[in-house]
Structure formats: C-alpha cells, structure tokens
Amino acid sequence: MANGVARRRKRANQICAGLLAITLTGCATVNSVSDSVLGTSKPVVGTPGFVSGFLGGVVADEPRAALAGREVLSTGGNAADAAVAVALTLSVTYPSRASLGGGGACLAYDPKRTGPNRGVPEAVLFLPPAPAHQGPGDRPAAVPMMARGLFALHARYGKLPFEQFLASAEQLSRFGVTVSRALARDLAVVASPLSADPSAHAVFFQNGAPLGEGGTLVQPDLAATLSQLRTSGVGDFYQGASSRKIADASVVAGGSFSPEDLRAALARLAPGVAVPAGRGDTAVFLPADADRGSVAAQAFQALREHPGATPASSVAGPLPASTTFATLDRDGDAVVCALTMNNLFGTGRIAPGTGIVLAASPAAVPPPLLSAAMAYNGNLRAFRAEAGGSGQEGAPLAAAYALDQALADRSNPPRPMPNPVPEPGRANVIECNRYLPEATGSCGWATDPRSAGLAVGSY
Numbered sequence: 001m002a003n004g005v006a007r008r009r010k011r012a013n014q015i016c017a018g019l020l021a022i023t024l025t026g027c028a029t030v031n032s033v034s035d036s037v038l039g040t041s042k043p044v045v046g047t048p049g050f051v052s053g054f055l056g057g058v059v060a061d062e063p064r065a066a067l068a069g070r071e072v073l074s075t076g077g078n079a080a081d082a083a084v085a086v087a088l089t090l091s092v093t094y095p096s097r098a099s100l101g102g103g104g105a106c107l108a109y110d111p112k113r114t115g116p117n118r119g120v121p122e123a124v125l126f127l128p129p130a131p132a133h134q135g136p137g138d139r140p141a142a143v144p145m146m147a148r149g150l151f152a153l154h155a156r157y158g159k160l161p162f163e164q165f166l167a168s169a170e171q172l173s174r175f176g177v178t179v180s181r182a183l184a185r186d187l188a189v190v191a192s193p194l195s196a197d198p199s200a201h202a203v204f205f206q207n208g209a210p211l212g213e214g215g216t217l218v219q220p221d222l223a224a225t226l227s228q229l230r231t232s233g234v235g236d237f238y239q240g241a242s243s244r245k246i247a248d249a250s251v252v253a254g255g256s257f258s259p260e261d262l263r264a265a266l267a268r269l270a271p272g273v274a275v276p277a278g279r280g281d282t283a284v285f286l287p288a289d290a291d292r293g294s295v296a297a298q299a300f301q302a303l304r305e306h307p308g309a310t311p312a313s314s315v316a317g318p319l320p321a322s323t324t325f326a327t328l329d330r331d332g333d334a335v336v337c338a339l340t341m342n343n344l345f346g347t348g349r350i351a352p353g354t355g356i357v358l359a360a361s362p363a364a365v366p367p368p369l370l371s372a373a374m375a376y377n378g379n380l381r382a383f384r385a386e387a388g389g390s391g392q393e394g395a396p397l398a399a400a401y402a403l404d405q406a407l408a409d410r411s412n413p414p415r416p417m418p419n420p421v422p423e424p425g426r427a428n429v430i431e432c433n434r435y436l437p438e439a440t441g442s443c444g445w446a447t448d449p450r451s452a453g454l455a456v457g458s459y
Contacts, residue, residue: 009021045076052424054445057457058082059428060325062182066454070326080157082327084150088169092191093177095357096186096345097323103128103145104339105290107374108157111332111381116156118399119381121284121374124153126267128342130363131257140361141255143265151234166230174223176216181452184213203233206219222355237265250349255358269321275299277407279339283375283386295396296371303404322368322390326430332437336386338370371399374405375407381434391425398425406431414444424453
C-alpha cells in the first residue's frame with residue numbers, strides 16, 4: 001500500500017511540474033498538454049460537430065431525411081455519405097416513395113481530376129426491374145435495388161463507414177419516427193387498398209385508421225432487416241441467406257421474385273446526358289433509361305433556346321410517384337437522386353417478416369420518369385447547381401426549369417428557386433452562383449414551397 005501511495009505522489013508531482021512548464025511556454029502548449037492529460041472536448045471525425053462553419057446543404061422531400069444528411073455533413077462525411085444517409089432514412093420515414101424494395105438513379109460529382117470520374121458527373125443507376133421470370137402472384141413486384149445501388153454509390157464516392165448509415169436507419173425504424181406531413185398525405189391517398197394487407201395494416205394503421213401527421217411510425221421487422229444488412233453485408237441481401245428469406249416473403253406477398261433475380265440485380269455506372277449551359281458550364285442529366293429518352297435534357301435545351309418561355313410537358317398521362325433529394329459538401333462534391341417504388345407504396349404490400357414495402361414491377365405498371373440534373377464547370381473544376389424533379393408527368397420539366405433558374409441566378413444571397421416550377425412538378429435545388437469550392441458564401445438551397453420537404457445547411 002505504501003508503494004502505491006508513493007507512486008500516486010510521484011505522478012502528482014510530474015503533473016504539477018508539467019503544469020509549471022506550461023505556464024512558461026504559452027497558451028498553445030496549455031491546450032495541447034491539457035488535452036493529453038485531461039482529455040479533449042473537441043468532436044472527432046464521425047461525430048456531429050466535427051465540421052464547423054460551412055457544411056454544405058441538403059434538400060429532401062421529407063424533413064427527417066434532410067436532417068439526417070446534414071448531420072452526416074457535420075460529422076465530416078461528404079456528399080455521397082450524406083446521400084446514402086438521406087436515402088436510407090427515406091426508406092424508414094417515406095416508404096410510400098422510397099424503400100429497400102425500390103430503387104432509383106443518382107448523379108454524383110467529385111470536382112477533382114483525380115476523383116472517381118476525373119471531375120465529370122456520372123450516373124449511378126439502380127432502377128427496380130421486373131423479375132426475369134415473374135412467378136405466380138396477384139401483385140407483381142420489382143426486384144429490390146435500393147441497397148445495392150446505395151452501396152455502389154458509396155463504394156465509389158463515399159468516405160465514412162457504410163454501416164453507420166444502416167445503424168442510424170435501424171434505430172429510427174426500431175424506436176419509431178414521427179409521421180411527417182409528406183407521408184401522411186400519401187397514406188391518406190391509398191389508405192383503403194393499403195389496409196387490405198395485414199403486414200401493411202400493422203405498420204401504417206392504428207385503431208383502424210391510417211397514421212396521421214405527428215403519429216409514431218414503428219417498424220420492428222424493418223429494423224431487423226437493416227440490422228442484418230449491417231452485420232452480414234449487402235452481399236448477403238442479394239446472394240446469401242437473406243436473399244432466400246426476402247424472395248420467399250415476396251411470394252407470400254404476391255410479388256414473386258426469386259433468389260436468382262436478386263443475385264442478378266446489379267447497379268451500374270453510366271455517363272450522363274451533357275448539354276452546354278453557357279459561361280463555360282455544362283448541364284448533365286440522367287441518361288435515357290432513367291428519364292425515358294432524357295426528357296429533362298430536352299426541356300432544358302428548349303428553355304435555353306427560348307428564354308422566358310415555359311414549355312409544356314412532353315409526356316401525356318399520369319405516371320407513378322417518385323421523390324428526389326440533393327446533397328452538397330464543403331469541398332464541392334455533390335449528389336442528386338430520384339428514388340421510386342414504381343407506384344405510390346409500390347405493390348401496397350410488405351414482404352412478411354422483413355418490413356420491406358415491395359415496389360411494383362415495371363411490367364405491371366408504367367415506371368416514372370426519374371429526373372435529376374447537375375451543372376458544373378470543367379475548366380474551374382467547380383460545382384454550380386443541381387436539381388431533382390418529381391410530380392408524375394411534370395418531373396422532367398421541374399428538374400429542367402429549376403436548374404435553368406439556378407443558372408440564371410446571380411443574386412446575393414442566392415435565390416435557388418425564385419419561381420415555382422410548373423404544375424404538377426415539384427423540385428429540390430442547390431446552387432452556388434459563384435461556384436464551389438471557392439465561394440462558400442454563394443450557395444443556397446431550396447425545396448418546393450408547395451411540398452412538405454426541408455432545405456437545410458450551414459454557413
């Protein structure tokens with residue numbers, strides 16, 4: 001015991017001597033030594049608050065998802081990390097339009113010439129396809145593509161661990177989230193057919209009525225699936241034990257895709273459709289298979305050729321729903337995505353035991369146009385603007401019109417969307433009218449004022 005007391009006294013004397021030396025060597029030394037002796041209160045990378053000052057921005061159709069993306073930027077994540085967080089959060093908070101059972105398409109941009117695509121935006125496509133051989137069932141389902149698509153985006157552009165975004169979504173689904181106005185609106189539209197599915201009724205209804213705005217949405221089966229994804233990996237979802245479980249559950253839900261369909265479901269990279277945008281800028285749109293002939297690119301060209309005009313949508317008839325979001329980080333990396341279930345709430349059924357709302361097969365319903373666009377300057381290696389358009393047949397014009405407005409904006413502070421996009425379109429937009437990463441103060445973000453989304457960032 002005496003030896004222990006002596007050691008403690010010796011350690012105390014050493015600390016006192018160290019503190020005396022600190023007083024003679026300035027405040028910088030005080031900070032460094034006190035951090036090493038007493039610990040530091042500064043956040044570390046991967047924790048909220050690590051990045052201070054300008055973070056970038058996030059815009060999404062559902063507020064909780066936008067906040068999840070902003071939090072990732074605050075932890076030191078980049079635009080791709082934030083995009084993965086937004087999409088996985090949407091699969092929990094906005095399953096009417098985004099789900100592990102669905103898919104989508106994104107444009108991703110890293111301005112560095114040493115980046116994944118040498119400083120040129122590229123598309124990551126993970127559209128939910130029809131099964132190769134549709135089995136028996138009264139609600140044909142698409143093959144789930146969300147997890148594989150987000151993993152591909154993250155593997156090419158992300159920085160922080162993919163598993164941490166799955167963990168966050170898992171916690172939200174396990175402990176519950178507040179039903180947003182956006183989800184409540186969609187629930188009200190399809191309440192009757194959705195209630196016919198026992199699994200969906202158990203999740204989205206309470207006391208016989210659909211959950212309303214402000215209610216609590218709890219999804220324990222989805223939490224278990226996200227946990228399995230986190231611990232076993234995305235590969236297991238598509239070619240392991242999880243794939244067999246999900247395929248079997250799809251049969252019970254009347255969807256009927258096979259483990260072979262899941263194994264063959266691969267995301268792919270593709271060049272976007274480039275259109276000159278003036279001032280050395282180039283606008284890039286999702287390729288034809290996402291936007292069915294690049295309708296948004298055509299609308300953008302028409303707007304540039306006829307300034308001040310608003311062309312009518314070139315697509316007739318209603319199309320199924322989608323949702324969009326955009327992310328931008330402090331270094332000028334950017335991602336804009338359009339996600340879909342090929343129908344509002346997809347098939348209207350949850351694969352039992354998985355919590356996954358199944359997307360509708362494009363062989364059974366016409367898939368929506370997925371419209372997203374981005375503008376950059378190749379000479380400056382800098383981001384200029386990005387926009388996502390939704391709203392059924394109005395989606396392509398919404399993306400084109402919002403991007404065109406952003407490119408015309410030279411105001412300070414910026415006004416990314418001074419005029420609402422034409423009905424029935426809705427848009428989300430981020431712009432930096434003096435480019436990023438150079439002029440952080442020139443950036444702004446906006447969601448459509450008629451929607452229930454959120455635009456959030458930090459200077």
